[in-house]
Amino acid sequence: MASKISTFKPFSSRIFTVFALFIALTARISAQDHNEHHEATVVNDSIGAVDSMAVTTAAPMDAAASHHEAKEEAVDITKVAFEHILDSHSWHLWGEGHDAVAIPLPVIVKGDNGFTFFMSSAFHHDVHGMNVVEVNGDRFVNFEEKIYLASEVANEHGQFLTFNQEGEVANAAALDLSITKNVTQMFISVIVLVLLFSSIAKSYKSHGVTSAPRGKQSFFEPLIVFVRDDIAKGNIGPKYEKFVPYLLTVFFMILINNVFGLIPIGANLTGNIAFTLVLSVCTLIITNINGNGAYWHHILLPPAPKWLYPILIPIEVVGIFTKPFALMIRLFANITAGHIIVISLVGLIFVFKTIYISPVSVAFALFIDVLECLVAFLQAYIFTMLTALFIGSAVAEHHHEEAHGHTAEHH
Amino acid sequence: MTGSIAAIGAGLAVIGAGIGIGQIGGHAMDAIARQPEATSKIQTAMIIAAALVEGVALFGVVVALMSK
Numbered sequence: 001m002a003s004k005i006s007t008f009k010p011f012s013s014r015i016f017t018v019f020a021l022f023i024a025l026t027a028r029i030s031a032q033d034h035n036e037h038h039e040a041t042v043v044n045d046s047i048g049a050v051d052s053m054a055v056t057t058a059a060p061m062d063a064a065a066s067h068h069e070a071k072e073e074a075v076d077i078t079k080v081a082f083e084h085i086l087d088s089h090s091w092h093l094w095g096e097g098h099d100a101v102a103i104p105l106p107v108i109v110k111g112d113n114g115f116t117f118f119m120s121s122a123f124h125h126d127v128h129g130m131n132v133v134e135v136n137g138d139r140f141v142n143f144e145e146k147i148y149l150a151s152e153v154a155n156e157h158g159q160f161l162t163f164n165q166e167g168e169v170a171n172a173a174a175l176d177l178s179i180t181k182n183v184t185q186m187f188i189s190v191i192v193l194v195l196l197f198s199s200i201a202k203s204y205k206s207h208g209v210t211s212a213p214r215g216k217q218s219f220f221e222p223l224i225v226f227v228r229d230d231i232a233k234g235n236i237g238p239k240y241e242k243f244v245p246y247l248l249t250v251f252f253m254i255l256i257n258n259v260f261g262l263i264p265i266g267a268n269l270t271g272n273i274a275f276t277l278v279l280s281v282c283t284l285i286i287t288n289i290n291g292n293g294a295y296w297h298h299i300l301l302p303p304a305p306k307w308l309y310p311i312l313i314p315i316e317v318v319g320i321f322t323k324p325f326a327l328m329i330r331l332f333a334n335i336t337a338g339h340i341i342v343i344s345l346v347g348l349i350f351v352f353k354t355i356y357i358s359p360v361s362v363a364f365a366l367f368i369d370v371l372e373c374l375v376a377f378l379q380a381y382i383f384t385m386l387t388a389l390f391i392g393s394a395v396a397e398h399h400h401e402e403a404h405g406h407t408a409e410h411h
Numbered sequence: 412m413t414g415s416i417a418a419i420g421a422g423l424a425v426i427g428a429g430i431g432i433g434q435i436g437g438h439a440m441d442a443i444a445r446q447p448e449a450t451s452k453i454q455t456a457m458i459i460a461a462a463l464v465e466g467v468a469l470f471g472v473v474v475a476l477m478s479k
Contacts, residue, residue, distance in 0.1 A: 326466075333469030334462075378462050385459075 077347035085268045085339045087182045088145045090120040093265055100125045105184055109147050110175035111138030120178075129159040129169075140174060147174045182275065185267035189256045196220070197252075227251050227384060235388035239395050243388070246286060250279060251384040254331065258376030261335060262369065270379070271335035273328065280324035283387045288320065291394040323390055327383055334379050338372045417475040424471025431464035 083092075091103035104121035113136050120142075122133045129143035132150045139150040141160045148171040150160040162170045179187075200217050207214075213221045227248050232240040257275075260266040269275050299316040302309070345365040349358050439457040443450050 326470075329470055329473060330463075330466035333473045334466060337469050337472060374458075375462070378458065382459065382462055382466075 077344060077351055080347060081340050081343040084343050085271055085336055086145065087180050087267075087272060089123070089142060089147075089178055089180055090125070091181050091184065091265075091267070098125060105179050105181065107140075107147070107178045108176075109138075109140060109178065111136065111140065111149060113137050115177075128157075129161040130154070130157075132160050138174075141171075143169060147176050147178075148172065149174055181267045182269050182272050185257070185260060185269045186275070189253065189260060189269070193252055193256060223251075224248060231381070231385050231388045235385065236392040237396060240388075243286070243290075243391050246282070247384050247388055250282075250387060251380050254279070254383055255376065255380040258335060258380060259373075261339065262372055262376060268335065268339055270331055271339055273332045276328045276331045279331070279383070280328040283327060283390060284321070284324040287324075287387075287390045287394045290391060292397075294397065295394045323386075327386055331379055331383055334375060338368065338375055341368050342372070421472050421475040424468045424475065427471070428464055428468030431467075432461050435460045435464065 089107055090105055093101045093103065095101050102121075102125065104119040106117060107120050107122075108115060108117050110116075116135045116138060118133060118135050122135075123131050123142045127142050127144055129141040129148065129150075131141065133140045139160070140147050141150040143159070143161055146169075148161060148169060151162050151171060154160050155162065164170045196216060197220075200220055203214065203217055212218075228240075228244050231251075232244050232247050236243055254270055257269040261268045261270060299320065300313060302312045302316060304312055342365050345361045345368065348361040349355070435457055439453050442453050446453075
């Protein structure tokens with residue numbers, strides 16, 4: 001215990017020193033760099049393009065901006081960060097603009113002439129609506145990873161799109177059922193999980209549960225037992241067995257996708273709100289289908305004076321939906337925020353345009369990445385545990401109901 | 412201008428989370444000082460509670476991001 005504390009203290013003070021140094025550096029460099037960086041960003045925004053090609057070709061048009069062009073253009077970190085965390089039609093590996101290396105993925109869109117299929121490489125890495133793909137008599141453009149039906153002629157920026165007064169795209173959006181990066185990631189995760197768990201299940205079948213676990217089993221058995229005993233049995237109560245398969249599925253699906261998201265070229269699936277929405281809708285359905293009389297009684301006839309019913313019943317009914325909604329936002333926000341922090345720390349190198357900031361940002365990015373490994377497990381655990389808690393409050397007998405109902409409401 | 416208001420919103424969310432996580436950490440320290448043999452159990456509960464508080468703070472941050 002004593003040794004633990006004594007090693008902890010110097011470490012934390014060292015972290016503090018690095019942090020103080022970081023703040024001091026940030027303040028100094030941003031003071032120097034602030035003016036030109038700010039103006040350059042404005043130029044970037046007004047042109048409406050992030051591509052360095054677009055900036056260099058468009059900048060001479062603007063006389064005021066031309067002297068900035070001699071210097072390097074500022075990198076818009078917000079844009080880069082969102083490119084990394086959002087879904088896309090191709091699996092980007094490295095490189096920028098036309099030098100980018102990406103794995104093409106199938107695009108399945110519905111135009112005026114029905115569904116068409118082509119590979120995303122047909123867009124040639126274009127996300128500004130400049131490259132028209134003509135298939136089956138339909139013309140498509142990719143604008144910020146959304147596929148629109150292209151206009152007949154290009155506008156003044158070379159985009160085959162028309163914009164309304166608010167700057168929104170006025171073209172019709174194509175119905176998009178593409179196998180995007182996130183969908184591909186989900187297929188990969190599913191294949192990995194199926195291979196992993198069928199081989200583990202097979203070894204239980206051949207060796208039985210009496211022998212010691214071996215190989216992959218020794219890593220996964222404690223996790224499975226943890227989900228069954230600590231999460232399911234602890235929160236659901238005696239009727240837990242029916243829900244263990246769902247809880248295990250949710251736990252390992254979130255865990256594997258969190259871990260895949262941490263790999264530099266991996267897709268950010270659990271940071272996609274559609275994915276977490278589906279998971280939380282599953283929880284919503286399972287909770288309410290299995291809700292017993294006591295659960296519905298608590299919602300529709302709460303144990304309170306009758307004159308409070310007009311207030312209480314709507315609150316309880318909304319509560320059915322807010323609990324899974326909170327699950328959805330929690331997972332999405334935690335993973336997305338973690339990825340934004342990592343990309344922002346790495347992006348400091350490009351914002352300050354100096355190599356001397358890189359040790360600081362690499363050290364911090366590594367620190368956050370290690371923290372994210374913890375968060376990957378923690379969020380999988382919290383999602384599963386809260387799901388178990390909600391199910392527990394729905395299936396509990398009446399005398400348990402009070403305690404479970406109230407703990408669930410606090411989350 | 413909306414950008415700066417969103418930043419204030421994110422800042423307020425972070426203040427709440429800071430108070431919350433500070434309370435959790437402080438009380439966990441107290442608990443560990445009282446019962447050092449329960450350290451691992453307290454740490455687990457502490458991390459879970461901290462993650463829940465952090466989740467609430469991130470709601471605020473997401474709203475701030477969206478309103479931009």
